[in-house]
Amino acid sequence: MPERLYGIRHHGPGSARAVVRELDRQPPDVLLIEGPPEADDLVRWAADDGLRPPVALLGYSVDDPARAAFWPFAVFSPEWQAIRWAVRRGVPVRFFDLPYAYAPEFDREKRARRPVDPIGELAAAAGYDDPERWWEDVVEHRGVPVFAAIEEAMTAIRESAEEDPSDLVREAHMRSVLRAERRRHDDIAVVCGAWHVPALARKVPVKDDTALLKGRRKTKVAFTWVPWTYGRLASWSGYGAGVRSPGWYHHLFTHASDVVPRWLVDAAGVLRAEGVPTSSAHVIEATRLAEALATLRGRPLAGLAEVTEAAEAVMCDGEPLRTELIARRLVVGERLGTVPDAMPAVPLARDLAAEQRSVRLRPEPTERALDLDLRREIDLRRSRLLHRLRTLDLPWGERTPNRRGTGTFREEWRIRWQPEFAVRLVEGSMWGTTVASAATARVTRRADAATTLAEVTELVEICLLADLGDAYPRVLAALDSRAALDTDVHHLMAALPALARTSRYGDVRRTDVSGLSAVTAGLLARICAGLPAAAVSLSDDAAQQLRDGMDGVHQAVALLGDDALRELWLTTIAALAARPGLHGLPAGRLTRLLLDAGRLDGAEVRRRLRLPLTAGGSPASAAAWVEGFLAGGGLLLVHDEALLSLVDEWLADIPPESFEDVLPLLRRTFGGFDAGERRAIGERVAHGAGGGGGGPAAETVAAIDRERAAAVLPTLSALLGRELEMR
Numbered sequence: 124m125p126e127r128l129y130g131i132r133h134h135g136p137g138s139a140r141a142v143v144r145e146l147d148r149q150p151p152d153v154l155l156i157e158g159p160p161e162a163d164d165l166v167r168w169a170a171d172d173g174l175r176p177p178v179a180l181l182g183y184s185v186d187d188p189a190r191a192a193f194w195p196f197a198v199f200s201p202e203w204q205a206i207r208w209a210v211r212r213g214v215p216v217r218f219f220d221l222p223y224a225y226a227p228e229f230d231r232e233k234r235a236r237r238p239v240d241p242i243g244e245l246a247a248a249a250g251y252d253d254p255e256r257w258w259e260d261v262v263e264h265r266g267v268p269v270f271a272a273i274e275e276a277m278t279a280i281r282e283s284a285e286e287d288p289s290d291l292v293r294e295a296h297m298r299s300v301l302r303a304e305r306r307r308h309d310d311i312a313v314v315c316g317a318w319h320v321p322a323l324a325r326k327v328p329v330k331d332d333t334a335l336l337k338g339r340r341k342t343k344v345a346f347t348w349v350p351w352t353y354g355r356l357a358s359w360s361g362y363g364a365g366v367r368s369p370g371w372y373h374h375l376f377t378h379a380s381d382v383v384p385r386w387l388v389d390a391a392g393v394l395r396a397e398g399v400p401t402s403s404a405h406v407i408e409a410t411r412l413a414e415a416l417a418t419l420r421g422r423p424l425a426g427l428a429e430v431t432e433a434a435e436a437v438m439c440d441g442e443p444l445r446t447e448l449i450a451r452r453l454v455v456g457e458r459l460g461t462v463p464d465a466m467p468a469v470p471l472a473r474d475l476a477a478e479q480r481s482v483r484l485r486p487e488p489t490e491r492a493l494d495l496d497l498r499r500e501i502d503l504r505r506s507r508l509l510h511r512l513r514t515l516d517l518p519w520g521e522r523t524p525n526r527r528g529t530g531t532f533r534e535e536w537r538i539r540w541q542p543e544f545a546v547r548l549v550e551g552s553m554w555g556t557t558v559a560s561a562a563t564a565r566v567t568r569r570a571d572a573a574t575t576l577a578e579v580t581e582l583v584e585i586c587l588l589a590d591l592g593d594a595y596p597r598v599l600a601a602l603d604s605r606a607a608l609d610t611d612v613h614h615l616m617a618a619l620p621a622l623a624r625t626s627r628y629g630d631v632r633r634t635d636v637s638g639l640s641a642v643t644a645g646l647l648a649r650i651c652a653g654l655p656a657a658a659v660s661l662s663d664d665a666a667q668q669l670r671d672g673m674d675g676v677h678q679a680v681a682l683l684g685d686d687a688l689r690e691l692w693l694t695t696i697a698a699l700a701a702r703p704g705l706h707g708l709p710a711g712r713l714t715r716l717l718l719d720a721g722r723l724d725g726a727e728v729r730r731r732l733r734l735p736l737t738a739g740g741s742p743a744s745a746a747a748w749v750e751g752f753l754a755g756g757g758l759l760l761v762h763d764e765a766l767l768s769l770v771d772e773w774l775a776d777i778p779p780e781s782f783e784d785v786l787p788l789l790r791r792t793f794g795g796f797d798a799g800e801r802r803a804i805g806e807r808v809a810h811g812a813g814g815g816g817g818g819p820a821a822e823t824v825a826a827i828d829r830e831r832a833a834a835v836l837p838t839l840s841a842l843l844g845r846e847l848e849m850r
Contacts, residue, residue, distance in 0.1 A: 711751025
């Protein structure tokens, strides 16, 4: 008897029910399913309760793991239900698509394309603007076999559509498998995408199919089951055969009755969890509205559009954000599948699974915050695992700024597991069979290949964070050699902060950083020797780069806690700060650093400030000095009345033709102060140090040019919307 062709919509719950119903009605001798034949040995796992969808078949090239592909399955996928049906009843089942091992030989840019969505073509012919609504009405809600009608419709579409060369090859192989199965079995059932049914039903000479398949090369591939998510199953995620509402389809498949009220009850639960008061009366009224909308629109049952509109109107008070929350939690869904522990997998994936169990950190599809206290053993191990995975380009966690300050005992992360990490684990297997060994090998290779000092410095810190003790000696040797060859002071300054953090916090993370102190001290000595030459004839951009580099070194020296190194650094910058002709930005910054370190007193600082602020100096140069000195905080101006008076007088004396040139520098300087600091400075300028009329402010008020002040009143009046006048 001829084989029975069940043309389905991938991930269609109505198709899934119809397929199972037909298989129960007429069990076949063998079941063929669209999919990669290399995964036939994995079909038996469908009977294991540990394999819970959503899951996917992962196929990858053994020689090139980056070449990988997924075949996802949800509980409502017709293929999954057909596989489960066959495995439970002992019916032979196999995949019969073109083997994944065939190397692609098509120019994807030149291939003719099939219609973007053949289901969309049928929906448009029926007068629907939404393919999913048409499919719901015809298949999902009715639950009746429509395979003959689908085949007829697809045949009509394919008669006028351009053929895709890859489809022709795939279908030639499918027909070849069918011919072979006909010689062994009398009753064959086929479950495949509806698009392929006309091609499988068509009589094609064997020689034509053989010609299409002749001479194709194979590569060695491997397959396994991996967890998947509904978010990755959604069509917007880039998956070609995806659906926009996997959570809704899951609901349709798992609830044969009371679909609408059960859905709205779940939606009410989502809103209540976010503190939105939602009662049973809301659910009842929303159910009535959804059913009324379906009746008005001539639909057999309320669909996703109707329940969404009803929920938004009745339960969400028309608030789009609440509707989006329901869509994210329910329409798409936040479900992650599982695979059995005994599932064949690369050793690296097995080791990671063991590590995850050991540190009690489960992979989850939703993003969540993770606050680690490194003084706790389990949190320290979690931190090391997350850092090691990042070295393998597997960013399960992303570091976030520490909201509790700059302490060294805490780390804050945002973690979220992505199904694509399964491919990264396969790729990472080339480095080792465990997470620790793979991360060590990867860091060591990067150290050997590094061409700049900055690259190696980053790796030193990675060794600390990820506790890669075996990689540390090689990385340290690479650091020593790169530092010896690099003569650029800016590169040396950029490298020092990371080394200082590593030296200082190695004990916090219980990491041996012996040997790093000598390298760090040698690096600082070279910085101090080369800094004077690097400060000659600076442009504005170069001056800013030098200022930032010196800030980093200054902070690093403070972290090291070595009195000899601190004295070397302060002596160097003291000599540099006194050099005539130094650009204002680093000159001002060095003066501030020396003041904070106790090497200068207030009187000397005010003397140095007067030099660039004299009438004969350039306003732009003076503004650069002020920016360098005040960057990072304005409390000095709040507490040093004489310094404030000096700056205030200089600002008042800037010539009008120069003021616009220095304004950006001044705005950048004072705009960087905290709001409280700016307010305090303003109050001191307005009222003087004692809050009365004495002090520098009183003299400034007496010297106000009333004619110049009156010139801005019309503009201020327009901005404020009220008439202003001089008093």
